[in-house]
Amino acid sequence: MKIGKIIAILLLFSISESLEAQxxxxxxxxxxxxxxxxxxxxxxxxxxxxxxxxxxxxxxxxxxxxxxxxxxxxxxxxxxxxxxxxxxxxxxxxxxxxxxxxxxxxxxxxxxxxxxxxxxxxxxxxxxxxxxxxxxxxxxxxDSIGMAFTINNLGTLYLHKGDFQRARAYFQKAYDIGKSVHHLEVIGNSIGNFGLLRLESSNPDSAIPYFRKALSIAKQYGDEYAQAIANINLGLCMIEKSEADSAERYLTIAARTSEELEDNELQIECLLAKAKLMLLLNQPELANRILFSAQKLNNPTERKKTSAQIFTLIGKNLLLMNQPEKARNYFLQSLDIAKEIGALPEMIDAYKHLAMFYSAISMYDSCELYIDLYAKEWSKLTIDTTLPDTSFVYEAKSNNKNILHRISKNSQLSPLKLLVTLVFALTILWAGMIYLPKILLSLRKKTKKDNSNTSAK
Structure with missing residues (x-):
C-alpha cells in the first residue's frame, strides 16, 4: 500500500509539473x-x-x-x-x-x-x-467589430470595381457599427473610405475633411500605417487642387513613414503620388523615372491594379514627351490589365488617354470611339454626392465651420464635355509643339534675308 501511495504521489507530482510546464x-x-x-x-x-x-x-x-x-x-x-x-x-x-x-x-x-x-x-x-x-x-x-472591418473591405472592393453606390452603402454600414461600439479604428477606416469615394469622384475639396479626420483618429490610436495612408490621400487631393507645396509636405511625411515601416505597398503608393506631383510641376521625365522605380518594386508580385495605374501614368508622361507610339503601347497594356481584373476606374482612365492619343495624331474616328467608350463607362460611376454620408458630416459642421466643402449641384462640364475639351486642348498643344519651332525658324530665316538685303543696299 505504501509503495502504491508513493507511486500515486509521484504520478500526481509528474502531472502537476507537466501541466505547469505546458x-x-x-x-x-x-x-x-x-x-x-x-x-x-x-x-x-x-x-x-x-x-x-x-x-x-x-x-x-x-x-x-x-x-x-x-x-x-x-x-x-x-x-x-x-x-x-x-x-x-x-x-x-x-x-x-x-x-x-x-x-x-x-x-x-x-x-x-x-x-x-x-x-x-x-x-x-x-x-x-x-x-x-x-x-x-x-x-x-x-463579432460586430469583425463584421465592420469586413463590410468596410467589401466597400473598397466595390470602389475598385467602380460601383460607387454600393461602396458607399457598405462604408455607411461599417461606420454605423463603429459608432455603435465606439471603435476608433473602424470609424477612422470608414471615414477615410468616404474620402476615397469623393476623391475617385473627382471631388478633392469634399474629400479633404474626411482624410483630415481619418488622420486625426489614426493619431489617437497610434496607427502609423493609417496615418501614412491619410497623408498620401491628402497629398493626392492637393495635387488635384494644383497645390504643389502642400502636396509635397504630405507626401514627404508619408514617404518617411513607409521607409520606417519597410512597407513595400506604402512605398509604391508614395512613388505613384510623387510621380503625379512631378507631372503637376511639368517634369514628365522625372515622373517616369519615379514610375519605373515603382514598377520595379511591383514586379516581384505583379499587383495588377497597380500595374494598370503605373502604365497609364507612364503613357501619359510619354505623350507629353512627344513619344506617342510608346505612350499608346502603355495605354493598351493598362487597358488589357484593367479588363482582365474588371477594374472599371482603370479602364475609364485608359479610354480617356487613348482618346487623347488618337486626337493628337489626328485620327479622329478612333478618338471618337474611345470618347464614346469613356462616356459609356463613366455613366456607371455616377453617384449623388450631394447627400451626406454619415453623421460625421454633421459633427464636423458643428465643430468647424470651414471643414466642409459641399459639392456644387450644377457641374460646369459633364464628363463627356470635359473630355472633349481636354482632347481639343491637347491637340492644340501638340500642334504647337510640332509647328511652332518650324514657324520660328522660318521667321528667323526671313529676318536674316531681310537684313542681308538691307546690307546690300
Whole structure:
C-alpha cells in the first residue's frame, strides 16, 4: 500500500509539473503574440520575428490554436510585404487548423485576409467570395467589430470595381457599427473610405475633411500605417487642387513613414503620388523615372491594379514627351490589365488617354470611339454626392465651420464635355509643339534675308 501511495504521489507530482510546464509554454506563446500585435503595423521586421517564434513554439508543443494564430500573423506580414505566394501559403495553413477547430472567429479573420490578398492581385470575384464567407463566420461568432472591418473591405472592393453606390452603402454600414461600439479604428477606416469615394469622384475639396479626420483618429490610436495612408490621400487631393507645396509636405511625411515601416505597398503608393506631383510641376521625365522605380518594386508580385495605374501614368508622361507610339503601347497594356481584373476606374482612365492619343495624331474616328467608350463607362460611376454620408458630416459642421466643402449641384462640364475639351486642348498643344519651332525658324530665316538685303543696299 505504501509503495502504491508513493507511486500515486509521484504520478500526481509528474502531472502537476507537466501541466505547469505546458502552462508556461502557453504563457510564453501568448506573450509573443501580444508583442506581435503591439508592433504589427509599426515595426514589421520585429513583428515577423515574433510571429515566427510563436509558430515554432506552438508547433513544438502541440498548441494548435496558437499555431493557427501565428501562421495567420505570418501570412499578414508577408501580405504587407507584397509576397503574396507566401501570404497565401501561411493563411491556408492557418485555415486548415481553424477548420479542424471549427473556430468561427479564426475562420472569419483568415478569410478576410485571404480576400485582401486576392483583391490586391486583382482577383476580385475570389476576393468577394472570401469577404462574404468571412461575414457569415463574423455573424456566427457575434463579432460586430469583425463584421465592420469586413463590410468596410467589401466597400473598397466595390470602389475598385467602380460601383460607387454600393461602396458607399457598405462604408455607411461599417461606420454605423463603429459608432455603435465606439471603435476608433473602424470609424477612422470608414471615414477615410468616404474620402476615397469623393476623391475617385473627382471631388478633392469634399474629400479633404474626411482624410483630415481619418488622420486625426489614426493619431489617437497610434496607427502609423493609417496615418501614412491619410497623408498620401491628402497629398493626392492637393495635387488635384494644383497645390504643389502642400502636396509635397504630405507626401514627404508619408514617404518617411513607409521607409520606417519597410512597407513595400506604402512605398509604391508614395512613388505613384510623387510621380503625379512631378507631372503637376511639368517634369514628365522625372515622373517616369519615379514610375519605373515603382514598377520595379511591383514586379516581384505583379499587383495588377497597380500595374494598370503605373502604365497609364507612364503613357501619359510619354505623350507629353512627344513619344506617342510608346505612350499608346502603355495605354493598351493598362487597358488589357484593367479588363482582365474588371477594374472599371482603370479602364475609364485608359479610354480617356487613348482618346487623347488618337486626337493628337489626328485620327479622329478612333478618338471618337474611345470618347464614346469613356462616356459609356463613366455613366456607371455616377453617384449623388450631394447627400451626406454619415453623421460625421454633421459633427464636423458643428465643430468647424470651414471643414466642409459641399459639392456644387450644377457641374460646369459633364464628363463627356470635359473630355472633349481636354482632347481639343491637347491637340492644340501638340500642334504647337510640332509647328511652332518650324514657324520660328522660318521667321528667323526671313529676318536674316531681310537684313542681308538691307546690307546690300
Amino acid at each position: 502552462n508556461k509554454v502557453s504563457m510564453k506563446i501568448d506573450s509573443l503574440l501580444d508583442e506581435y500585435f503591439a508592433v504589427s503595423n509599426s515595426h514589421r521586421e520585429l513583428a515577423l520575428s515574433l510571429a515566427e517564434n510563436a509558430r515554432k513554439l506552438a508547433q513544438k508543443h502541440g498548441e494548435k490554436h496558437n499555431e493557427a494564430v501565428a501562421l495567420e500573423c505570418l501570412g499578414v506580414q508577408y501580405y504587407y510585404r507584397g509576397d503574396y505566394n507566401k501570404a497565401r501559403d501561411f493563411l491556408n495553413q492557418s485555415l486548415e487548423i481553424y477548420n479542424e477547430e471549427n473556430s468561427s472567429t479564426g475562420l472569419a479573420s483568415v478569410f478576410t485576409n485571404l480576400a485582401l490578398v486576392e483583391q490586391d492581385l486583382g482577383n476580385l470575384n475570389q476576393a468577394h467570395y472570401y469577404y462574404t464567407t468571412s461575414l457569415v463566420y463574423d455573424r456566427n461568432s457575434h
